[in-house]
Amino acid sequence: MNQGLFIAGTDTGVGKTIVAAAIIKALHVQGIHACGMKPIETGCSRVGSTLYPSDGMFLKKVSRMDEHIGFVTPYCFETPVAPSLASEMEGRAIHIPLIREKFQALLERYPAVVVEGIGGILVPIKKDYFVMDLIRELSLPLVVVARPSLGTINHTLLTVNYALGKGIAVSGVIINFSRPPESTVAENTNPLLLEKLCPVPVIGIFPHLNNLEDEVLERNALKYLDIKVLREHLPSSEGTR
Numbered sequence: 001m002n003q004g005l006f007i008a009g010t011d012t013g014v015g016k017t018i019v020a021a022a023i024i025k026a027l028h029v030q031g032i033h034a035c036g037m038k039p040i041e042t043g044c045s046r047v048g049s050t051l052y053p054s055d056g057m058f059l060k061k062v063s064r065m066d067e068h069i070g071f072v073t074p075y076c077f078e079t080p081v082a083p084s085l086a087s088e089m090e091g092r093a094i095h096i097p098l099i100r101e102k103f104q105a106l107l108e109r110y111p112a113v114v115v116e117g118i119g120g121i122l123v124p125i126k127k128d129y130f131v132m133d134l135i136r137e138l139s140l141p142l143v144v145v146a147r148p149s150l151g152t153i154n155h156t157l158l159t160v161n162y163a164l165g166k167g168i169a170v171s172g173v174i175i176n177f178s179r180p181p182e183s184t185v186a187e188n189t190n191p192l193l194l195e196k197l198c199p200v201p202v203i204g205i206f207p208h209l210n211n212l213e214d215e216v217l218e219r220n221a222l223k224y225l226d227i228k229v230l231r232e233h234l235p236s237s238e239g240t241r
Contacts, residue, residue: 043080
């Protein structure tokens with residue numbers, strides 16, 4: 001039995017963090033006290049000598065975790081580029097065994113870990129090592145977050161089919177309105193077309209949210225996402241630590 005989910009996008013800015021947080025809140029209601037993890041975050045803000053991973057800190061807050069942020073986001077970089085380049089520019093190597101160590105430590109404390117990736121599955125983490133390699137390293141099923149707008153059919157099918165071709169289990173696709181809807185023809189028709197063409201289920205269509213309070217995330221996750229599909233890859237045990 002897998003002990004978590006890996007959330008990756010078809011593109012940057014598709015709203016992976018919000019979707020990951022919504023899934024965590026929904027799992028809490030379902031009796032699985034899942035926690036969040038974003039192993040690498042670039043574009044972090046700096047206060048003095050300290051880098052703050054905004055996505056990692058949001059997942060920590062939503063998960064109600066007591067652990068140090070270093071367990072949630074072991075690697076923080078200030079430069080807003082792919083991890084491999086940020087690592088090179090800032091002179092700090094990324095060690096995959098450390099990420100695996102933090103992940104395993106969280107699994108000892110929580111029944112499931114929802115891991116948010118860095119962009120898409122072919123974003124380079126280090127030389128000859130991509131996000132898809134980290135997915136395999138952690139042995140987690142993939143949830144693909146896609147945007148609803150023009151171009152998403154191509155991006156989504158490429159991502160899903162490539163992942164499946166590389167032997168990665170894909171739970172499904174979540175179409176996320178990371179921006180307010182524009183009611184374009186593409187937005188109105190892409191979800192149905194993806195349901196017809198995609199070899200994995202469309203788990204749900206998640207609305208644009210201005211309010212990211214816990215209860216709002218929870219309510220919308222339960223309303224718009226098929227939690228049963230997500231739970232197929234998770235332990236059935238109750239969610240206490």
